[in-house]
Amino acid sequence: MIRVENLNNKFGHITTANNVSCHFEEKKVTVLLGGSGSGKSTLLKQMVGLGRPDSGSIMFDGKDITSLGRKEIYELRKKMGMLFQGSALFNSLNIFENIAFPLREHTSLSDSVIKTIIKIKLEMVGLRGVEHMMPSQLSGGMTKRVGLARAIVLDPKVVFYDEPTSGLDPIASGVIDKLILDLNKKLGVTSIVVSHDIESAFRIADKIMILFYGNLIAEGTPEEIKNSSDPKVRQFVEGSPDGPIPFTLTDKDFIEDILID
Amino acid sequence: MEAIAAIGRGTLGTVQTLGNAGLFILYALWAAVTPPYRFKRVIAEIEFIGAKSFLIIFVTALFTGMVLALQGYYTLSKFGAQGVLGSAVALSIIRELGPVLCALMVTGRAGSAITAEIGIMKITDQVPALEMMAIEPIKFIVSPKIIAALISLPLLTAFFDLVGILGGYLVGVLMLGVNEGSFFGEMIRATEFADIYGGLIKAVAFGFLISWISCFIGYNAKATTEGVSSATTNAVVMTSLSILVIDYVITSVLL
Numbered sequence: 001m002i003r004v005e006n007l008n009n010k011f012g013h014i015t016t017a018n019n020v021s022c023h024f025e026e027k028k029v030t031v032l033l034g035g036s037g038s039g040k041s042t043l044l045k046q047m048v049g050l051g052r053p054d055s056g057s058i059m060f061d062g063k064d065i066t067s068l069g070r071k072e073i074y075e076l077r078k079k080m081g082m083l084f085q086g087s088a089l090f091n092s093l094n095i096f097e098n099i100a101f102p103l104r105e106h107t108s109l110s111d112s113v114i115k116t117i118i119k120i121k122l123e124m125v126g127l128r129g130v131e132h133m134m135p136s137q138l139s140g141g142m143t144k145r146v147g148l149a150r151a152i153v154l155d156p157k158v159v160f161y162d163e164p165t166s167g168l169d170p171i172a173s174g175v176i177d178k179l180i181l182d183l184n185k186k187l188g189v190t191s192i193v194v195s196h197d198i199e200s201a202f203r204i205a206d207k208i209m210i211l212f213y214g215n216l217i218a219e220g221t222p223e224e225i226k227n228s229s230d231p232k233v234r235q236f237v238e239g240s241p242d243g244p245i246p247f248t249l250t251d252k253d254f255i256e257d258i259l260i261d
Numbered sequence: 262m263e264a265i266a267a268i269g270r271g272t273l274g275t276v277q278t279l280g281n282a283g284l285f286i287l288y289a290l291w292a293a294v295t296p297p298y299r300f301k302r303v304i305a306e307i308e309f310i311g312a313k314s315f316l317i318i319f320v321t322a323l324f325t326g327m328v329l330a331l332q333g334y335y336t337l338s339k340f341g342a343q344g345v346l347g348s349a350v351a352l353s354i355i356r357e358l359g360p361v362l363c364a365l366m367v368t369g370r371a372g373s374a375i376t377a378e379i380g381i382m383k384i385t386d387q388v389p390a391l392e393m394m395a396i397e398p399i400k401f402i403v404s405p406k407i408i409a410a411l412i413s414l415p416l417l418t419a420f421f422d423l424v425g426i427l428g429g430y431l432v433g434v435l436m437l438g439v440n441e442g443s444f445f446g447e448m449i450r451a452t453e454f455a456d457i458y459g460g461l462i463k464a465v466a467f468g469f470l471i472s473w474i475s476c477f478i479g480y481n482a483k484a485t486t487e488g489v490s491s492a493t494t495n496a497v498v499m500t501s502l503s504i505l506v507i508d509y510v511i512t513s514v515l516l
Binding site: 081 | 385387389390392393394395397
């Protein structure tokens with residue numbers, strides 16, 4: 001579905017992608033794991049054409065997103081849905097209008113059809129009945145579900161999730177996990193999840209990739225990742241503060257640093 | 262050496278920002294005149310920039326007219342020329358104070374809100390969300406605001422002129438006892454059509470400046486809380502200063 005090839009990207013002297021190549025399979029849930037600053041969010045943005053990498057290609061449906069013009073990217077985006085970390089609902093519109101927004105923009109469906117579609121989408125995320133509330137009246141978990149309903153309203157082939165469970169309580173996270181799986185199984189939506197939530201990744205992923213400072217250090221099924229003997233992967237899975245992935249930012253020796261100053 | 266390099270960097274940065282601002286407005290205008298048109302968005306923005314500014318413009322205009330009459334009466338009575346008070350009030354308001362004060366008030370009320378709104382849309386990912394829904398953010402957010410400001414400002418200025426003259430009448434005629442006939446007679450004799458459309462040209466130019474600067478600064482605000490707050494301050498300061506400078510330029514060209 002989406003194939004990233006030899007992707008390189010740098011912001012100043014921070015490398016966000018170092019010759020990354022990977023494949024996101026159709027109708028599968030792929031979780032891209034990584035700590036903060038690992039480059040996973042940048043990679044996600046580049047996959048949807050919100051940013052351009054320094055070099056390399058990202059093939060989506062046989063087209064290279066990194067070299068498309070605005071119009072062609074907009075055409076492709078109608079096949080993509082995205083759930084933003086903060087849901088990104090329009091706070092001046094109520095829930096109904098938020099979800100109806102892409103329909104009103106890109107289709108000429110009548111009001112009654114739009115109403116039906118929104119009922120179906122809200123039922124899918126278990127929130128039928130909140131149509132007339134404003135985003136500010138809903139909890140974090142609920143706005144995420146509304147954001148998801150909006151992301152799937154045009155029936156996309158691929159849905160991107162940016163940190164879908166961050167900032168949610170365990171139950172709300174569980175709900176989001178279940179929704180991601182439901183959409184994937186029932187509608188056959190290709191799902192690409194960027195996350196640092198390892199528990200959630202093990203629950204939903206068909207395939208997990210771990211990104212570490214711009215390098216793809218592991219790739220495999222949840223079982224393979226769990227049983228990996230790579231120390232970096234082990235540290236990530238176990239969540240230990242120090243290990244091959246260092247606790248401190250600088251590699252200068254602490255004693256030396258103090259003494260020289 | 263370092264100081265010279267800093268000047269160079271600063272200049273390059275400024276030139277680049279100005280270039281970006283130019284491209285930004287060209288794109289927004291181009292987007293405004295190409296379909297699909299967004300009439301509903303334009304109407305909503307006219308309501309926000311124009312209709313909701315009526316009260317503040319009313320109060321500003323009323324007191325400006327009143328104080329002009331008071332000051333004008335004091336000065337003119339030194340020459341025994343109270344009779345021309347009507348033309349003095351009308352010309353100062355129509356040619357100068359109407360468009361400028363109106364624009365400054367709209368900057369404070371709507372310009373700052375525009376910058377903050379766009380900045381917050383950026384922080385909360387609403388701008389990339391539009392992108393992801395295959396909607397051009399500039400066309401959706403910025404273009405309607407610019408069209409709305411171009412329409413609203415001349416109308417608000419005309420309203421300001423009217424209320425300002427009313428304020429002058431209240432103080433000059435009803436309070437200080439200037440003859441009503443000479444107040445309006447002098448006003449009609451001295452005010453030419455060129456004065457009125459000169460003021461309205463200014464209003465259109467200021468509407469353009471307010472929407473351009475507020476939108477551009479909001480759209481380029483850093484996506485942090487401090488970023489948006491400093492962008493809002495910058496937008497108000499930059500817009501107000503540009504209004505005063507451009508006012509001088511237009512006045513000198515029109516005279």
